[in-house]
Amino acid sequence: MPELPEVEVLRRxxxxxxxxxxxxxxxxxxxGLREPVDTRALRRAAxxxxxxxxxxxxxxxxxxxxxxxxxxxxxxxSGRLTLAPGAxxxxxxxxxxxxxxxxxxxxxxxxxxxxxVLALPTAALDRDPHFAHLGVExxxxxxxxxxxxxxxxxxxxxxxxxxxxxxVVVGAGNIYASEALFxxxxxxxxxxxxxxxxxxxxLAESLVAVLAQAxxxxxxxxxxxxxxxxxxxxxxxxxxxxxxxxxxxxxxGRPVRRRVQAGRSTFYCPACQR
DNA sequence: CGTAGACCCTGCGCGC
DNA sequence: TGCGCGCAGGGTCTAC
Numbered sequence: 076m077p078e079l080p081e082v083e084v085l086r087r088x089x090x091x092x093x094x095x096x097x098x099x100x101x102x103x104x105x106x107g108l109r110e111p112v113d114t115r116a117l118r119r120a121a122x123x124x125x126x127x128x129x130x131x132x133x134x135x136x137x138x139x140x141x142x143x144x145x146x147x148x149x150x151x152x153s154g155r156l157t158l159a160p161g162a163x164x165x166x167x168x169x170x171x172x173x174x175x176x177x178x179x180x181x182x183x184x185x186x187x188x189x190x191x192v193l194a195l196p197t198a199a200l201d202r203d204p205h206f207a208h209l210g211v212e213x214x215x216x217x218x219x220x221x222x223x224x225x226x227x228x229x230x231x232x233x234x235x236x237x238x239x240x241x242x243v244v245v246g247a248g249n250i251y252a253s254e255a256l257f258x259x260x261x262x263x264x265x266x267x268x269x270x271x272x273x274x275x276x277x278l279a280e281s282l283v284a285v286l287a288q289a290x291x292x293x294x295x296x297x298x299x300x301x302x303x304x305x306x307x308x309x310x311x312x313x314x315x316x317x318x319x320x321x322x323x324x325x326x327x328g329r330p331v332r333r334r335v336q337a338g339r340s341t342f343y344c345p346a347c348q349r
Numbered sequence: 350c351g352t353a354g355a356c357c358c359t360g361c362g363c364g365c
Numbered sequence: 366t367g368c369g370c371g372c373a374g375g376g377t378c379t380a381c
Contacts, residue, residue: 078374109357109376134375152375153359168359187358189375232352241376248374297374298361317374337353340372 077150079213079246080289081300081308082134085156089303090129092158097125097176098140105170109151109191112171120144120194121173133209133245137200145197146173147205151189157182157303210243213282218244220276227267227275234270235263236337238282247282250295250317253342255282257316262348263341288313316342 077085098121106112124140131137136156138146148156159166161178171192173181183192195203210226211218226243237243238252247255256263258281261274270278294300294308297318301307311318315325320333324344333342 081374107358149375151358152373154375185358186360187373187375189358191376230351236352239375250374295374300374338355339375 077134077154077300078248078251078295079131079134080251080286080310081294082131082136082150083290084294084302084308085150086129086131086136087302088306089156089158092179092303093126093129093138093175093181095125096179098122098181099174099176102172102174103170104165104172105168105188108170108185108188109149110193112192113194117146117171117192117194121146132200132206133212133241134248135205139197143197145195145200147191147193147195147200148183149191151185151187151191153187153299154183154185154190155299155301157184157301157305208242209245210241211245213244213246213279213286218279218283220272220274220279223279224270224272224275227270230267232267233264233336234261234267234278235341237267238278239339244282246286249339249341250297250314251282251285251289253317254285254315256348257343258285260348262345263336263343265349316344318342 100122101117103112103114121140124142126138126140128139134149136148159180159182161174161180166184168186169182169184171183175181200206211222227237235252235256238247259278261278289295289310292310292313295310296307297311316331319331319342321330324331324347327346329346331342332345333340
């Protein structure tokens, strides 16, 4: 479900409802996520704390709490984080829930259990192994083609894998990597060693533009993405190539192709992307 | 060192 | 209708 735009849409939708509320407890129904849920650590960090702010780093949602604790939530492929009335019965796959002083419940649901919920000291986030290796934020000031070009120096391999490498730049997953490459006219299998500075710049600008537009349109809802209030996104209407194998390229009209790269589907137009 | 592939897990849509 | 297969928005570990 979630790449950078979806997590950012979620953050914005939850923020006004969550900030100022207080976590009253932690309910863990299934601790077998990407990493085992540490119930005691979550309770110690969160119980009785007010929510101070919601932030995002890459595809991680960060819930800053009093006493310098931060809840870290990653949605994996199928995770959802929503606010529910406190009396609502647990949904299927509602693995972790946080009852709130307002009477509501923040619930984490994740059928595939590739997601993550943990607590860390706020000041230690950058040093934590989950974050220490992460690359630049594409929507931060200063991100440019030069950022990408420098990171690619001495590297090999296809540019699509490079764009999805969180050690380089965070936030682009399978959808937005394909879309940024399409907008930039860059073939997904082109080697990073063979891209001119001008084309790196086009690629960086395309990535920023596609992420920003996706956020503005509420994210991409292919199957089940919804923000914290349950609203679906609309960016899927604006997708140029992703999931459109065989359909007409919106630019040249020739059929969009799909091929598997590093185990993931890549969609592209062989005529427009070189 | 960097890259490719397997793997974690459940659910859905498709073709037979 | 039922069943098996392939596929799915992520990340990490291992083998080369």
